[in-house]
Amino acid sequence: MIEMYILLIFMITAAIIAVAAKDLLSSVVAIGAVGIGLAMAFLVLKAPDLAIMQLVVEILSLIILVRATTRKDLPFNISGRWVFNTLATILFAVVFLVSAYASLKFMPDLGSPLMRVSKVYLSEGLVRTGAMNIVAAINLNYRALDTLGEATMLFAAIIGVLAVARKIGRKG
Amino acid sequence: MNKSPFRYDRGMTLIVKTVTRFTLGFILIYGIYIAMTGHESPGGGFAGGVIVALSFVHIMLAFGKEVALKRLRSNLIRLIISLGALVFLFIVIASFAGRCVPINLFFARDISCHIFNNAVIIPICEMIIVGAGLFAIFVALVLLSKSDKEFE
Numbered sequence: 001m002i003e004m005y006i007l008l009i010f011m012i013t014a015a016i017i018a019v020a021a022k023d024l025l026s027s028v029v030a031i032g033a034v035g036i037g038l039a040m041a042f043l044v045l046k047a048p049d050l051a052i053m054q055l056v057v058e059i060l061s062l063i064i065l066v067r068a069t070t071r072k073d074l075p076f077n078i079s080g081r082w083v084f085n086t087l088a089t090i091l092f093a094v095v096f097l098v099s100a101y102a103s104l105k106f107m108p109d110l111g112s113p114l115m116r117v118s119k120v121y122l123s124e125g126l127v128r129t130g131a132m133n134i135v136a137a138i139n140l141n142y143r144a145l146d147t148l149g150e151a152t153m154l155f156a157a158i159i160g161v162l163a164v165a166r167k168i169g170r171k172g
Numbered sequence: 173m174n175k176s177p178f179r180y181d182r183g184m185t186l187i188v189k190t191v192t193r194f195t196l197g198f199i200l201i202y203g204i205y206i207a208m209t210g211h212e213s214p215g216g217g218f219a220g221g222v223i224v225a226l227s228f229v230h231i232m233l234a235f236g237k238e239v240a241l242k243r244l245r246s247n248l249i250r251l252i253i254s255l256g257a258l259v260f261l262f263i264v265i266a267s268f269a270g271r272c273v274p275i276n277l278f279f280a281r282d283i284s285c286h287i288f289n290n291a292v293i294i295p296i297c298e299m300i301i302v303g304a305g306l307f308a309i310f311v312a313l314v315l316l317s318k319s320d321k322e323f324e
Contacts, residue, residue, distance in 0.1 A: 048214035049214045049215070049216065049219075051214075052206070052214055052215055052219045053216075053218060053219050053222075056219055056222040056223055056226065057222055059226060060222055060225060060226055060229065060306060060310070063226075063229055063233070063310070064309075064310055064313055064314065067233075067313075067314045068313045068314050130211075130291075131211045131212075131291065132211060132212045132213075133210060133211055133212060133213060133214065133215075133216075135214075135216070136210045136211050136216050136291075137211075139216065140294055140295075144294075147217075147294075147298065148260065148261065150218075151257065151260055151297070151298055151301045151302070152257075152261075153305075154301050154302055154304075154305030154306070155253075155257045155301055155305065157305045157308055157309055157312075158253060158301075158304050158305050158308045160308075160312075161308035161309070161311055161312045162250065162308070164312065
């Protein structure tokens, strides 16, 4: 469990650096360090599927952040209306902390999850679906409609970009 | 040459272009491998699709935006993306409604056909859609935010 705490301390430090850094590029790199730490944390918790996913998505989002943010002058205005901003921040932080405390009381401990539904998946998954990887079995069999919804969302993104970037029928 | 609107974004140096030309196919094949073996080892269609999208991002970073946008505009790629979406939709809806509607075209009663659907066809469709979708999001966020004149 000690490596988990080391990773958590690393990620929290990187997040603080990302908030406090003056340069936009260094804060983006610190965000990438947080994501890589999260991927290693998934590996420590014995979830290689999630680790692969987190790693590749982190690389892609890091490239997008570097290309999309560093060349522009983003308007960053901290002057004016600071009373309202501070009050709103404190209010939302209090609401989040109270609700998180109230809901975390009912969560089971780390390592002893609720197994009401997933017991059936684990015991019958290999026989009924024929997939060695139980994550793929659940994703593509028991939760196939979820996967279809996710693909539909990405397909809507493709259609939107193709409609914006088209050449035929564009004026001027 | 200087009149080209892409003159400030024509890619990186010759070293990067040559290395990209060598490694591009391997990255693409690795993404397909991750998607195809998702039933036996960690991975799956989504992770493979992200790796495929990363290979297209690799092209764009190395060769500039002209080459990448030309790939997005080709009709064959649009046909492949739409076919992937339609096949995926058909398989899922047909298996959802398979009890009441007699469209058991793919869905034989034995489990081997079911495994073939779930281990080969759906990951490939998901890989195509995810790869194209994430690359489209990348293009929308990075390239299309400038003025319109640069894309004509």
